[in-house]
Each structure stands twice: as structure tokens, then as C-alpha cells.
Amino acid sequence: MDFVRYADSVRAKLHMGGARLPVVIGITAVAICVLVAGGAGLASVLAPDSAFTVEKVDVSQEASGLEGAAQNESASLFVHVGGSVVRPGLYELAGNARVQQAVDAAGGFAEDAAVDAINLAREVKDGEQIIVPSLQQANGSEVPAGADSGLPAASAGSAFANGKVDINTATADQLQQLNGVGPALAQRIVADRQANGPFKTVEDLKRVSGIGEKKYASLADSICVG
Numbered sequence: 403m404d405f406v407r408y409a410d411s412v413r414a415k416l417h418m419g420g421a422r423l424p425v426v427i428g429i430t431a432v433a434i435c436v437l438v439a440g441g442a443g444l445a446s447v448l449a450p451d452s453a454f455t456v457e458k459v460d461v462s463q464e465a466s467g468l469e470g471a472a473q474n475e476s477a478s479l480f481v482h483v484g485g486s487v488v489r490p491g492l493y494e495l496a497g498n499a500r501v502q503q504a505v506d507a508a509g510g511f512a513e514d515a516a517v518d519a520i521n522l523a524r525e526v527k528d529g530e531q532i533i534v535p536s537l538q539q540a541n542g543s544e545v546p547a548g549a550d551s552g553l554p555a556a557s558a559g560s561a562f563a564n565g566k567v568d569i570n571t572a573t574a575d576q577l578q579q580l581n582g583v584g585p586a587l588a589q590r591i592v593a594d595r596q597a598n599g600p601f602k603t604v605e606d607l608k609r610v611s612g613i614g615e616k617k618y619a620s621l622a623d624s625i626c627v628g
Contacts, residue, residue, distance in 0.1 A: 477496075477497035478494050478495065478496060478497060479494070479495055479496075479497055479499070479526065479527070479528035479529075480492060480493070480494055480495075480528060480529060481493055481495060481499075481504050481526050481527075481528070481529070481530055481531070481532060482530070482531040482532070483504050483505065483507065483508040483531075483532050483534070484531065484532070484533050484534070485515075485532075485533040485534035485535055485536070486511060486512040486514055486515035486516070486534045486535065486536045487505060487508040487509060487510065487511060487512055487515070487534050488508060488509025488510055488511075488512055489508050489509040490508060491508065493507040493508060495507060495526060498525070499525075499526045500522065500523055500524060500525055500526060501520060501521060501522045501523070501524045501526060501532060502522040502523070503526070504526055504532050505522070505532075505534065511534065512534075512536075514536045514537050514538070515534050515535075515536060515537070516534070516535045516536060516537045516539065516593065518593075519534075519535045519539075519593040519596055519597055520532070520534060520535070520593075520596070520597040521597055533596065535593070535596045535597075539592075539596065566623075566624055566625055566626040567579065567580055567624060567625050567626070568625075568626055568627065568628045569591065569595075569601050569604065569607055569625050569626070569627060570595060570600040570601055570627050570628050571628055573592070574588040574589050574591075574592050575588070577591055577592070580621055580624055580625065581620060581621070581624065582617065582620055582621070583621070586612075587610075587612050587613070590610050590611055590612060591607070591610050594609065594610045594611075600627070601627050602627065603627060604622060604625050604626060604627055605618070606627075607621065607625065
């Protein structure tokens with residue numbers, strides 16, 4: 403048998419000529435078992451532990467979100483800036499620009515600009531017109547013409563209709579004829595329609611700071627929109 407010949411060869415190499423062949427065979431078998439067991443243990447140590455796994459992270463959605471944000475920031479829009487600015491005209495702005503950036507592009511405010519009459523933090527929309535009113539316009543002593551500004555030219559007669567005050571055309575002085583409307587509130591009404599456009603309904607007057615439900619109720623029967 404091959405195993406017997408292998409054992410006899412081992413006895414010769416180890417100079418165990420005096421040892422009986424069965425003893426050598428037993429020693430050889432034990433040695434082989436030890437080697438096999440040791441090899442299996444080493445393999446188990448080197449093999450990956452099934453308890454530890456590599457988690458795959460899907461970053462496709464996150465990358466897509468970042469790409470979309472970059473596109474929004476890089477997209478451009480066009481806006482017409484007019485009124486009391488240094489250089490009125492058409493300007494190209496970043497897609498996430500605010501009114502302040504539009505005014506800056508037009509060279510900043512002119513000396514007579516009513517800076518607080520417009521919302522500088524508002525996000526700009528493509529194709530819109532931004533009109534910066536002057537101090538005289540904000541005070542109601544001068545009303546600019548033009549549909550985009552939200553203030554059609556007004557006269558003393560056109561500010562009243564059927565005994566009611568037209569909140570879209572009345573000057574600050576004319577608005578003060580309304581019950582409970584003083585100079586400060588009248589100026590806020592004028593400034594609001596300059597910044598946000600004409601009132602579409604009389605209820606839109608509630609968007610003006612200082613006009614709540616009670617104040618509006620006291621004015622509703624005295625006002626109209628042209």
C-alpha cells in the first residue's frame with residue numbers, strides 16, 4: 403500500500419530503523435491529522451468573518467440633488483430694473499437672485515430712492531420689472547404711470563368711484579380721508595402697491611402691514627378697486 407511505503411520511507415529518513423513499522427505508521431497518521439487540523443484552523447482565521455459585511459452606500463440620489471442645486475444657481479434670468487436707480491435697464495442675474503442683487507446690478511439706489519418701499523429679500527422672477535419708487539412717490543405726492551409699476555396715473559377725480567376711495571389710484575393724502583387711516587398707514591398702502599402691484603380685490607388691502615381683520619372691516623364699505 404502507498405501509505406505503508408510512505409511510512410517505511412519516513413522511518414528510514416528519521417533513522418528509526420529499529421522501530422516497528424506499525425509504530426511508525428501510527429506516528430505518521432497522527433502527524434498528518436495534526437497538519438490537517440492546523441491547516442483548517444488557519445483557513446478559518448484567514449477567511450472573511452461572515453459577521454462583518456461591507457455596506458454599499460448609494461450616493462446617486464445625493465449626487466443628483468447636488469447637481470440640481472448647482473443647476474438652479476447657474477441658471478440665469480432677465481429682469482428690468484427701473485425707477486430710482488443709478489442705471490435703469492435690462493439685466494441678467496443668477497437664477498437665485500434677490501431684489502437686492504437686481505438693484506446692485508443697476509448701479510444701486512439713486513439719491514431720492516425710497517429704499518424701504520420695496521422688499522429687497524424677495525426672490526426675482528424671470529421677465530419681471532422692478533420699479534424702485536422715489537421718496538416723493540412713496541409719500542404719495544407723485545404717482546408714476548405704467549401697468550408694471552402697479553400705479554396708473556391718478557387724478558383727484560379718478561381716486562373716487564361711487565363715493566368710495568379707489569385704493570389703487572388714491573394718493574396718500576386721499577387715503578387719509580378713510581376712517582382710521584393716518585399718514586403712516588396711507589404711506590404703507592402706497593408703498594405696498596408700488597412694490598407688489600395693484601390690489602386685485604379690496605381684500606388684498608389686508609396684505610398691508612397694520613391692516614388686520616378689524617381694520618379691514620371698518621374700511622371695506624368705503625373702498626374699491628379700479
